Amino acid sequence: MSVVEDTRTDIRPGTIGDSPARPDGIEKVQGNYAFSSDLSADGCLFGATLRSPHPYARIVSIDLSAAWKISGVEAIITADDVPGKLTYGLISQDQPVFAADVVRYVGEPIAAVAALDPETARRALDAIVVEYDVRSPLLDPEAAIAGSHEPIHPDGNLIRHQRIVHGDPSATGDVVVEGTYEIGMQDQAFLGLEAAIAYPDPGADGIELHVATQWLHEDQGQIAACLGFPDDKVRLVLGGVGGAFGAREDISLQVHTCLLALRLGRPVRMAYSRAESFLGHVHRHPATIWMRHHADAEGTLINVEARFVFDGGAYASTSSAVLVNGITMAQGPYACPNGRVDGYAVRTNHLPCGAMRGFGAVQACFAYESQMDKLADACGLGPEEIRLHNAMRTGDTLFTGQAVMNVAPVEECIRETAALPLPDEPVGGAPLDDGSPDAMKLPGGAGRTADARDIVRGIGWGVSIKNLMYSETFDDYSTARCRLTDGVATLKFATAEVGQGFITIAGQIARTVLGVDDVVLDQIDTGVGSAGSTSASRQTWMSGGAVDAACRAARERLFEAVGAAHGLEPIRLMIDGTDVIDTAGDLRVPVSEASAGLEIDETVEYHHPETEDLDENGQGNCHTAFAFVAHRAVVDVDPELGLVKVIQIATAQDVGNALNPLSVIGQIEGGIAQGLGLAVMEEIIQIDGVIRNGNFTDYLLPTFLDMPPVLATLIEQPDPHAPLGAKGVGEPPCISSTPAVVAAIRDALRQAGIEKPLDRVPVRPTDICL
Amino acid sequence: MTHEFFTLRVNGTDHEVADSWLGESLLDVLRDRIGLMGSKGACTQGECGSCSVMVDEVLVCSCLVMGASAVDQEIITIEGVAPIGSPSDVQQAFVDAGAVQCGFCTPGLVMAVHDLLERTETPTETEIREELAGNVCRCTGYGRIIDAVERVSVQRRATSQKESS
Numbered sequence: 001m002s003v004v005e006d007t008r009t010d011i012r013p014g015t016i017g018d019s020p021a022r023p024d025g026i027e028k029v030q031g032n033y034a035f036s037s038d039l040s041a042d043g044c045l046f047g048a049t050l051r052s053p054h055p056y057a058r059i060v061s062i063d064l065s066a067a068w069k070i071s072g073v074e075a076i077i078t079a080d081d082v083p084g085k086l087t088y089g090l091i092s093q094d095q096p097v098f099a100a101d102v103v104r105y106v107g108e109p110i111a112a113v114a115a116l117d118p119e120t121a122r123r124a125l126d127a128i129v130v131e132y133d134v135r136s137p138l139l140d141p142e143a144a145i146a147g148s149h150e151p152i153h154p155d156g157n158l159i160r161h162q163r164i165v166h167g168d169p170s171a172t173g174d175v176v177v178e179g180t181y182e183i184g185m186q187d188q189a190f191l192g193l194e195a196a197i198a199y200p201d202p203g204a205d206g207i208e209l210h211v212a213t214q215w216l217h218e219d220q221g222q223i224a225a226c227l228g229f230p231d232d233k234v235r236l237v238l239g240g241v242g243g244a245f246g247a248r249e250d251i252s253l254q255v256h257t258c259l260l261a262l263r264l265g266r267p268v269r270m271a272y273s274r275a276e277s278f279l280g281h282v283h284r285h286p287a288t289i290w291m292r293h294h295a296d297a298e299g300t301l302i303n304v305e306a307r308f309v310f311d312g313g314a315y316a317s318t319s320s321a322v323l324v325n326g327i328t329m330a331q332g333p334y335a336c337p338n339g340r341v342d343g344y345a346v347r348t349n350h351l352p353c354g355a356m357r358g359f360g361a362v363q364a365c366f367a368y369e370s371q372m373d374k375l376a377d378a379c380g381l382g383p384e385e386i387r388l389h390n391a392m393r394t395g396d397t398l399f400t401g402q403a404v405m406n407v408a409p410v411e412e413c414i415r416e417t418a419a420l421p422l423p424d425e426p427v428g429g430a431p432l433d434d435g436s437p438d439a440m441k442l443p444g445g446a447g448r449t450a451d452a453r454d455i456v457r458g459i460g461w462g463v464s465i466k467n468l469m470y471s472e473t474f475d476d477y478s479t480a481r482c483r484l485t486d487g488v489a490t491l492k493f494a495t496a497e498v499g500q501g502f503i504t505i506a507g508q509i510a511r512t513v514l515g516v517d518d519v520v521l522d523q524i525d526t527g528v529g530s531a532g533s534t535s536a537s538r539q540t541w542m543s544g545g546a547v548d549a550a551c552r553a554a555r556e557r558l559f560e561a562v563g564a565a566h567g568l569e570p571i572r573l574m575i576d577g578t579d580v581i582d583t584a585g586d587l588r589v590p591v592s593e594a595s596a597g598l599e600i601d602e603t604v605e606y607h608h609p610e611t612e613d614l615d616e617n618g619q620g621n622c623h624t625a626f627a628f629v630a631h632r633a634v635v636d637v638d639p640e641l642g643l644v645k646v647i648q649i650a651t652a653q654d655v656g657n658a659l660n661p662l663s664v665i666g667q668i669e670g671g672i673a674q675g676l677g678l679a680v681m682e683e684i685i686q687i688d689g690v691i692r693n694g695n696f697t698d699y700l701l702p703t704f705l706d707m708p709p710v711l712a713t714l715i716e717q718p719d720p721h722a723p724l725g726a727k728g729v730g731e732p733p734c735i736s737s738t739p740a741v742v743a744a745i746r747d748a749l750r751q752a753g754i755e756k757p758l759d760r761v762p763v764r765p766t767d768i769c770l
Numbered sequence: 771m772t773h774e775f776f777t778l779r780v781n782g783t784d785h786e787v788a789d790s791w792l793g794e795s796l797l798d799v800l801r802d803r804i805g806l807m808g809s810k811g812a813c814t815q816g817e818c819g820s821c822s823v824m825v826d827e828v829l830v831c832s833c834l835v836m837g838a839s840a841v842d843q844e845i846i847t848i849e850g851v852a853p854i855g856s857p858s859d860v861q862q863a864f865v866d867a868g869a870v871q872c873g874f875c876t877p878g879l880v881m882a883v884h885d886l887l888e889r890t891e892t893p894t895e896t897e898i899r900e901e902l903a904g905n906v907c908r909c910t911g912y913g914r915i916i917d918a919v920e921r922v923s924v925q926r927r928a929t930s931q932k933e934s935s
Contacts (some may be wrong), residue, residue, distance in 0.1 A: 019868070021865045021866060022865065022870060024873070025864070025865035025870050025873075026855075026857055026861070026865060028870050028873030028876050029857055029860075029861035029862075029864045029865055029870060029873075029876055029877075029880055030808070030848065030849075030851075030852065030854055030857060030861060031807070031808020031809070031847070031848035031849055031851075031877040031880075032807075032808065032849075032854055033873055034807070035810070035874060037810075037811075038801075038807040119791075188908075189908055190872070190874075190908055191810070191812040191818065191820060191872070191874040191875050191906065191907075191908050192810070192812070192872060192874040193811075193812065240873075241872060242810075242812075242872045242873070242874030243871075243872040243874060243908050243909055244872075245908070273814065274812065274813045274814060274815075438896075440896050440900060441896070498872060499871035499872025499873065499909050500871065501871065662868040662914075663868065665868065665913070665914070666868050666871055666909070666910055666911075666914055668911075669910060669911030669912070669913040669914065670871065670908075670909045670910050670911040671911070672911055673908075673910075673911035673912070674908075695813065695815060695817075696812075696813035696815065696817035696818055696906070697813075697815055697817055701906050701908065702911075703903045703904075703905075703906060704898070704899040704900075704902045704903045704905070704912050704915075704916075705899050705900065705903045707911055707912045707913075709913070710911065710913055
């Protein structure tokens with residue numbers, strides 16, 4: 001179990017630092033919380049999507065005649081029916097709403113149908129006849145770089161090339177280690193499948209879409225462009241979101257649902273199946289990363305050379321930003337004076353890739369942490385020693401020339417992780433009362449045939465750096481509105497609550513700033529300014545900052561009113577608990593009384609400091625802020641069968657200020673589970689461009705039995721740059737947990753006298769035993 | 771397609787099911803025909819447990835059971851665990867322990883935890899992990915869910931000891 005020693009007893013319940021219950025918790029446990037897949041309307045129709053079976057083909061013809069003859073089919077639409085912009089996308093709009101002449105991945109939408117029930121819609125899809133001219137797909141990212149395959153897209157096969165040159169990139173060291181690392185394609189695998197319902201306005205000149213998404217306003221803009229509407233004719237309401245992890249940052253069914261509803265002038269629902277979900281959203285980029293580290297004999301880093309290749313799949317999505325995250329994190333959380341990094345993000349006819357928790361930093365970390373272990377071995381140092389020796393500190397510079405000005409407690413993260421106890425469970429698990437091995441404790445569990453005598457245990461480390469918020473000049477601001485009257489604060493924001501708990505801390509912030517107990521959360525929709533995306537570990541900082549600023553603005557109005565009523569300068573007033581008090585006198589008025597009859601209404605945008613683009617040598621202050629974390633994994637391995645059981649993960653994370661410690665622990669444990677998944681279980685398998693395991697039987701997710709106990713220490717050093725001192729905590733847990741688990745497997749195998757590179761994740765049994 | 775009429779007894783109430791096709795899963799019948807939306811579909815092949823319900827006191831994945839085959843059986847769904855606004859001890863413990871994030875797996879897990887604690891009053895951590903391994907949660911990493919189960923187990927033991935003394 002996690003170690004959460006909360007010694008703070010002077011916190012008013014429900015304020016910052018407390019861990020109050022989620023406001024939607026009771027509804028969620030009782031089953032009456034409405035996820036977007038639970039939404040329906042009288043007379044609504046059901047949409048379904050026809051998808052390409054080929055990774056790369058020209059569309060010769062589409063014959064809808066047989067589908068139209070099916071009773072109950074109300075609408076069939078293709079690219080010809082898109083009234084506005086024909087393409088969409090997050091950074092460049094290169095992805096067709098429907099493929100018109102070319103399909104570029106298996107699963108690409110070609111047509112959509114609306115029918116009276118889902119079964120009829122699916123039968124109509126089967127009746128659509130598409131004639132294809134199948135082409136040879138581009139599946140090798142190196143071929144995309146080399147230009148040896150015809151362009152699969154008018155924008156070409158190279159999405160972005162960026163290099164970074166820093167210091168003396170030809171510097172060499174006494175010790176040189178090198179490796180090439182591969183990261184497989186991971187799926188976000190949120191449980192709540194894609195779903196939306198669209199309600200057309202009378203006259204079909206506008207639309208309201210209820211959808212599970214990460215960024216309402218970005219969806220609004222992309223949808224409106226494709227519908228040919230001004231933005232204000234497209235209103236979005238957040239449908240209950242069953243997890244996101246990056247997969248809801250891009251458009252999936254939003255435009256299709258709206259087009260069908262507008263065509264028919266009736267509400268239309270769309271909902272993906274699990275198989276369709278694997279095709280219908282972007283995934284974590286597979287990557288190949290070569291690195292060469294130079295150090296002196298004491299293990300001090302001198303130079304890091306690296307080459308990154310990210311396979312973006314068929315469309316760009318956020319590939320260019322994923323690339324920049326990856327290459328700018330190439331040195332890891334370590335000081336290093338020299339570096340040369342070359343990075344490519346390319347198109348192939350694989351599934352499109354985009355955002356997933358960790359966003360480029362995950363791929364980089366597996367490579368640089370594997371390298372740090374090699375370096376430690378070459379220098380005769382332990383894994384903790386090499387990391388402590390090179391640990392980044394506040395003021396150190398990245399290869400981009402940007403100085404890390406945030407709190408940077410890398411050394412504390414490592415030391416506090418090391419201080420957590422190792423498991424007392426003996427190797428192979430505690431035996432049963434009769435002394436025989438407990439099969440449940442063995443790698444592979446009771447159903448496998450691991451022999452307790454063959455099990456070896458290993459310990460591995462991973463430490464990482466993650467940039468917080470968006471980068472490269474993007475102003476990802478957030479907006480919040482606070483109304484205060486009669487002791488009740490009402491908050492309005494468009495921040496997507498995807499499960500992470502922003503709605504919990506929003507109330508905590510309001511209670512703390514305003515001294516109220518009652519906080520009402522308004523509907524999350526586009527009826528207020530953008531909150532930016534629930535991604536990049538940014539909402540606690542950005543939307544937390546916006547809510548804090550809106551509440552402070554409301555508090556100023558309150559102090560003005562109290563000051564006027566009592567003849568006091570507002571600057572003398574402050575909140576103490578639930579009262580307004582005069583810091584230089586005797587006045588003490590409950591906020592409920594002080595705000596009685598007032599109608600305070602303040603809306604504030606919070607912006608983070610401006611960032612810069614990278615120049616041609618990758619120099620520039622491109623990132624906003626940084627967070628750090630250390631992980632130590634303990635694993636038991638059966639070397640003969642290649643089975644792994646993760647016994648324990650210990651972690652210390654740089655969180656700045658834990659606004660809600662229980663939520664932070666939830667992010668830490670959940671993120672580690674996804675990092676463990678990438679280490680030993682999760683990979684989307686594509687053969688010749690065709691997904692082969694797009695279901696939960698074959699795509700393996702960590703269960704209760706795969707996930708070990710987590711020991712966590714929160715490193716709380718409030719960041720002076722963060723509005724509440726709090727850093728984002730969502731992504732770091734899944735970044736260095738992956739290399740920690742893999743390093744532990746390598747260490748375990750070494751106990752058995754086996755040396756394996758394990759330079760690819762997920763590690764498969766055959767990578768261990770063959 | 772054969773259309774049938776049948777009656778299902780769900781949470782103590784008889785529901786006449788019309789317009790169902792014969793092979794329709796119990797999950798789809800509960801959600802789309804009867805309108806009980808608490809059971810969730812996330813994989814529809816029995817891997818994730820989000821759709822867990824009790825059928826004649828046996829925990830099943832309702833996506834794997836035909837609706838028509840559950841005639842004459844007592845079906846309990848998440849809506850039948852406790853009245854709205856009066857959560858069960860398990861439900862309350864999930865909220866208190868931080869076992870809920872996005873909440874999509876939660877109804878199925880609540881069903882599975884009630885079933886586990888009915889059969890085993892004080893499960894060990896290994897038993898909890900083994901018994902709940904059919905329920906996937908993508909958000910929490912399971913730690914807080916195990917804590918919730920242990921809280922209920924301790925509470926119930928304390929209550930039963932108080933009653934017996």
